[in-house]
């Protein structure tokens with residue numbers, strides 16, 4: 001997985017819109033790949049496990065779509081709880097998150 005993002009010594013405070021979109025695209029592609037893999041798992045796969053996994057992936061895909069909307073309207077990367085910027089390190093791991101770590105714990 002290479003995202004073509006050059007490593008710079010000084011890290012920016014916020015992801016650029018371009019970076020945010022790249023990361024979200026990447027997450028979405030990964031989830032769609034997982035869904036396809038589940039569909040191709042065939043008759044050996046356990047129905048219940050599969051549908052639970054599909055539900056989870058479906059929820060994440062909705063979160064990703066919502067994050068794309070926030071990139072568009074400019075509210076991306078701002079915590080819904082405390083309204084402070086979500087640290088870039090967190091967005092790199094979880095680009096579709098709506099909360100910073102402390103607020104996520106309370107959510």
Ligand SMILES: [Zn+2]
Pocket residue numbers: 079080081082083084099100101102103104
């Ligand atoms: Zn917060």
